[in-house]
Amino acid sequence: MKEKYYQLAFVIIMMVLITALSLYAWQKPQQTFSETEKRNLTTRQALEGTSLLDGTYQENYETMKNDQFPMREQFVSMHAIFDQLMGNRKSKDVYLGKDALVQDYTPMSAAQMNKMTEAITAFQNAHPDVAMQMMIAPTAIGLSDNALPFGAPRSKQENDIRTFYQKVSPMNCIDLIEPFEKSEDLLYYRSDHHWTSSGAKLAFDTYAKALSLDTGANSYEQLYVKNDFYGTLASKTGIYRYPDEISVYLNQNSDDVYRVTYSDIEASEYTLFDSTKLASDNPYDFFLKGNHPLVQIETASTRRNHLLVIKDSYANALIPFLTPYYSTITIIDPRYYFDSVNALMQEKQITDVLFLYNMTTLSQDTSLIDALAS
Incomplete structure (x- = not known):
C-alpha cells in the first residue's frame, strides 16, 4: 500500500515540476541567440490560421520548446561533460x-x-x-x-x-x-x-x-x-x-x-x-x-x-x-x-x-x- 502512495507522490511531484518548468519557460524572456552553441534560437511564433493549417506552427512550437527550455545551455554542457566522462571519444565531428x-x-x-x-x-x-x-x-x-x-x-x-x-x-x-x-x-x-x-x-x-x-x-x-x-x-x-x-x-x-x-x-x-x-x-x-x-x-x-x-x-x-x-x-x-x-x-x-x-x-x-x- 505504501508503495502505491510513493508512486502516486512521485507522479504528482513530477507533474508539478513539469508544469512549473513549462510555465516558467512560457513567461521568461525569449532567448534569441545561444552563446554556447553559437546559433540563433527559435522563438514563439504568433498563432495564425494559415500556419496552424499547414503545420508550420506545430513544427515551430516543437523546436521552440527545445530551444527555450530553462537552463538549456547548462544542460548541453553537462551532457557533453558526461559523454566525455563515460569514455566517448567523439561528439558530432569533433574528437x-x-x-x-x-x-x-x-x-x-x-x-x-x-x-x-x-x-x-x-x-x-x-x-x-x-x-x-x-x-x-x-x-x-x-x-x-x-x-x-x-x-x-x-x-x-x-x-x-x-x-x-x-x-x-x-x-x-x-x-x-x-x-x-x-x-x-x-x-x-x-x-x-x-x-x-x-x-x-x-x-x-x-x-x-x-x-x-x-x-x-x-x-x-x-x-x-x-x-x-x-x-x-x-x-x-x-x-x-x-x-x-x-x-x-x-x-x-x-x-x-x-x-x-x-x-x-x-x-x-x-x-x-x-x-x-x-x-x-x-x-x-x-x-x-x-x-x-x-x-x-x-x-x-x-x-x-x-x-x-x-x-x-x-x-x-x-x-x-x-x-x-x-x-x-x-x-x-x-x-x-x-x-x-x-x-x-x-x-x-x-x-x-x-x-x-x-x-x-x-x-x-x-x-x-x-x-x-x-
Missing part, C-alpha cells in the same frame, strides 16, 4: 582529446580533387605571366596525433595535400607540413578549428622563405588581446574546458602602413584588426573583420607587385604579414564573391596569386571551382 578538441577530416573524393585541380590548372594556364603560389594548411588533426583520444584513426590529410600539390604542378606549392611538424609552438587553438597567430606566422615565414622575400626590415612584437577565447569546436560540443588566448603580431616597422577597404560594408580603415570583435560571438573575426567577398589593401610598399589572395578564413590571420611586400593586396573569398575573377585580375593588374586554404575547407567547398571559371 574529444585529452588537451584539445580536434575537428575530424573527411578525405576529398578523387572526383572532387580532379575537378578542383583541373579548374586551378586552367586558371593558371589562362594567366601565364602571373606568378602563382598555393599554400594548403593542414588542420590540427593532420598533425596532432598526441592530442587525439586513444584509438582515433590517423588522418589521411597529409596524403591528400601532397596528391593535390602533384596535380597542380608546376605551380609553386608551399609545404607547411614539415615546418609545422618540427615546431613546438601552439599552432592551433584548443577549442577552435583555426590556426593560432603563431601558426599563421610560421606559415608566413615558410612562404617568405619559398619566395626569397627580404624580411630583414620587419620585426614583430607578439601582443595578447584575449585570454578567454572559446571557439567553434567548443560551441559544437558544449565542452568549455580549454580556454584559448588570441594574440597578434605587430610589425615594429613604422613604414608598414596601409588602407583597407571592405566592399560589402563600404568602409575604409587603417588597420587590419578590429578589437570590437573580441567581445563578439566570433572573436577570431578580430582579424580582417572576419570573412568578406572582397577586401582591398593599399600599402606604402615601393614594390610594384599586386597580389591576389584567394582564400578561406585561415588566411585572415596571415595576411597582415604580407603588407610590406606588395603595393596592393586584393582578397577574395569565393564562398561570397560572385563577380568575375578573370576580370578582377585585369582590373587590379594582378602580378601574383596566392591560393591559401586549410585542407578541411578545400575538401568540402566547391565555390572555388565556380569562381575560377568566371
Whole structure:
C-alpha cells in the first residue's frame, strides 16, 4: 500500500515540476541567440490560421520548446561533460582529446580533387605571366596525433595535400607540413578549428622563405588581446574546458602602413584588426573583420607587385604579414564573391596569386571551382 502512495507522490511531484518548468519557460524572456552553441534560437511564433493549417506552427512550437527550455545551455554542457566522462571519444565531428578538441577530416573524393585541380590548372594556364603560389594548411588533426583520444584513426590529410600539390604542378606549392611538424609552438587553438597567430606566422615565414622575400626590415612584437577565447569546436560540443588566448603580431616597422577597404560594408580603415570583435560571438573575426567577398589593401610598399589572395578564413590571420611586400593586396573569398575573377585580375593588374586554404575547407567547398571559371 505504501508503495502505491510513493508512486502516486512521485507522479504528482513530477507533474508539478513539469508544469512549473513549462510555465516558467512560457513567461521568461525569449532567448534569441545561444552563446554556447553559437546559433540563433527559435522563438514563439504568433498563432495564425494559415500556419496552424499547414503545420508550420506545430513544427515551430516543437523546436521552440527545445530551444527555450530553462537552463538549456547548462544542460548541453553537462551532457557533453558526461559523454566525455563515460569514455566517448567523439561528439558530432569533433574528437574529444585529452588537451584539445580536434575537428575530424573527411578525405576529398578523387572526383572532387580532379575537378578542383583541373579548374586551378586552367586558371593558371589562362594567366601565364602571373606568378602563382598555393599554400594548403593542414588542420590540427593532420598533425596532432598526441592530442587525439586513444584509438582515433590517423588522418589521411597529409596524403591528400601532397596528391593535390602533384596535380597542380608546376605551380609553386608551399609545404607547411614539415615546418609545422618540427615546431613546438601552439599552432592551433584548443577549442577552435583555426590556426593560432603563431601558426599563421610560421606559415608566413615558410612562404617568405619559398619566395626569397627580404624580411630583414620587419620585426614583430607578439601582443595578447584575449585570454578567454572559446571557439567553434567548443560551441559544437558544449565542452568549455580549454580556454584559448588570441594574440597578434605587430610589425615594429613604422613604414608598414596601409588602407583597407571592405566592399560589402563600404568602409575604409587603417588597420587590419578590429578589437570590437573580441567581445563578439566570433572573436577570431578580430582579424580582417572576419570573412568578406572582397577586401582591398593599399600599402606604402615601393614594390610594384599586386597580389591576389584567394582564400578561406585561415588566411585572415596571415595576411597582415604580407603588407610590406606588395603595393596592393586584393582578397577574395569565393564562398561570397560572385563577380568575375578573370576580370578582377585585369582590373587590379594582378602580378601574383596566392591560393591559401586549410585542407578541411578545400575538401568540402566547391565555390572555388565556380569562381575560377568566371
